[in-house]
Amino acid sequence: MAENLLEVSTEAPVGTPTPVRGESKRLTRRQLILRRFLRNKGAVLGLVVILALVIAALVGPYVTRWSFDEVDRRAYLKPPNERHLLGSTQSGRDMLALTLRGLRKSLLIGFLVALLSTGIAAIVGSFAAYFGGWFERISLWIIDLLLVVPSFLLIAVLATGGSRGPYAWLLLVVLLAAFGWMLSSRVVRSLTQSVKEREYVQAARFMGLSAPKTIVRHILPNISSLLIIDATLNVSSAILAETGLSFFGFGVQPPDTSLGTLLGEGARQVNSFPWLFASPAIAVVVLVLSVNAVGDGLRDALDPNSASGGSAR
Amino acid sequence: MGAYVARRILNYLVLLFLAVSLTYFLAATQLEPRQLYELVNPPLDPVSIEQNLRSRNLSDEVPLLERYWTWLQNVVLHWDWGEAPRGGDIGGEVGRRIWVSLRLITLGSLLGTVIGVLLGAWTATRQYKPSDRSTTAASLLILSVPSFVIASALQVAATKINGATGVRLFEFVGETGSRGSYAGAAFADRLQHLVLPTIALTLINAAFFSRIQRNLMLDALGSDFVRTARAKGLRRSKAVMKHALRTALIPTGTYFAFSIATLFTGATFMEIMFSFHGMGEYGVTTILGQDVHGTVAVVAFSGACVLVGAILSDIAVAILDPRVRLS
Secondary structure (H helix, E strand, O other): OHHHHHHHHHOOOOOOOOOOOOOOOOOOHHHHHHHHHHHOHHHHHHHHHHHHHHHHHHHHHHHOOOOOOOOOOOOOOOOOOOOOOOOEOOOOOEHHHHHHHHHHHHHHHHHHHHHHHHHHHHHHHHHHHHHOHHHHHHHHHHHHHHHHOOHHHHHHHHHHHOOOOOOHHHHHHHHHHHOOOHHHHHHHHHHHHHHOOOHHHHHHHHOOOOHHHHHHHHHHHHHHHHHHHHHHHHHHHHHHHHHHHHHOOOOOOOOOOOHHHHHHHHHOOOOOOOHHHHHHHHHHHHHHHHHHHHHHHHHHHHOOOOOOOOOOO | OHHHHHHHHHHHHHHHHHHHHHHHHHHHHHOOHHHHHHOOOOOOOHHHHHHHHHHOOOOOOOOHHHHHHHHHHHHHHHOOOOEOOOOOEHHHHHHHHHHHHHHHHHHHHHHHHHHHHHHHHHHHHOOOOHHHHHHHHHHHHHHHOOHHHHHHHHHHHHHHHHHHHOOOOOOOOOOOOOOOOOOOHHHHHHHHHHHHHHHHHHHHHHHHHHHHHHHHHHHHHOOHHHHHHHHOOOOHHHHHHHHHHHHHHHHHHHHHHHHHHHHHHHOHHHHHHOOOOOHHHHHHHHHHOOOHHHHHHHHHHHHHHHHHHHHHHHHHHHHHOOOOOOO
16 A cells, blocks of 8 residues: 555646656665665675575585485595595585585574564564453563573473474474564564554554454554564574584484584584584574674664665665 | 562562473473483392482372472472482582682673673764774674584684694683692683683673664664754763763663673583583583483572573663653
């Protein structure tokens, strides 16, 4: 709707002088955000790097010479060479294939957790603010309770007691999401509180639209910029959390691997066999840095108060 | 003010109690101390295993609520946090480890916070100049690196320097090591062991706080009262220091109160990488060692830390910010 209105308004109404030539043409909000995002070189670079990493993680396993669980009996713990570009592990597995496999798992976990936890935050926060009363009190109380317990240790306890098997990492996703939504849900709540008093929300309510529909159609779209930024930053924090958990052996279990599992194994021998540590470490840092850069760029592009994109046009 | 703080504290205590109880149930159902006895070679007699577990209130054949009740009574009435599955008093262990963590984190977190706040405030006054861009990029980079990777990188660098100079300048295993017999050797030894973890913690904290402080400071610098102060004819430096920085420090104060309290268990990676036997390391070893009571004690301790942080930051806001009315 808003976009249409803007476009209509560029046509000169009767009685007003035609716009002076050379005046820049109006932009829709979407175009404006895109422009502001593209102006941030770091963010664009980050986006390109993320796309490249995703493609590498998806296509890589079909291109590389070794598969991640293949054992090369002629190369135990060899430094990088033509046979194994990034070296091989103690058990004769190819580091390049392992890193790609780990990258894939870390990306999957990062994006799934971000999606889940931002979803929970949006739903709990907006419903709490919209309904108020006892519902709000209870949700705030649960948020406080979850903030008090050290999530890292609890996830570790639950992951140790959890099931083993090829799908055990899904449990990790659920746990990371379940302990990661509280802070953003508070922000969503306070934003909803101001949005729900606006005229268009009132109008929707008085026309008899049900509460969930009002929230999903009228409130959430209006705080979407926060949700987008939050989801992006959640990707990087989920990847870091997964890395930390797997480092201690609480996360992804062998024979499957993630960047954190690789780092945990590599960190023990980093002085004697640095190649076991270097490639997953570089992969994690590049990935998280790019996600953070994109998050920063999105924040600058979406936040109307931000001046970092230069002037509004 | 007294009544306000008391109400907050009461609320927090109820929260803490529930959180710890919840953790007890989770730990008691998910961890299996019995495993430790069953994996022993030669195998132990099942009856004596059961006896051992029962005497420590760890047997999974006793109903969960009964175990919880015994544990709760011990904690509340005798301040006895239970025993590890293979013996060993948990309360004493925790009491010792708290000081180890404290020694590890104090210097690094204080240095990091001060440097971070100053950097953030300074870069905000120089927005989009090269110095600001490079500091912002550097802090983003540091926050994107897992802390154990920072620790590993520092260790590799230290090994190289040690090898190049031929002197063991940096030590990175444990709190103390072999030391000379000159005066102050013990102190110098501890300092040597502290250098690397302190550098790592300072980097991480400085990166974190500089980002926060820069945003806060930018908001403050753009606000009307700073413009008014300048318009009155105040010098720029005075307007920045007295009007902008002071306002921008209020939220940082709450962050700081919070982060100090939570650092006790937040430095887990540093403790493990540098072999400091503190609380964070204890949390991980207890879980890996199927130690129900130990895990609960660590969670209770860190929960208490969070609450102390929350109360401190409540009080800090009440004192620092005249706009907060408590009644």
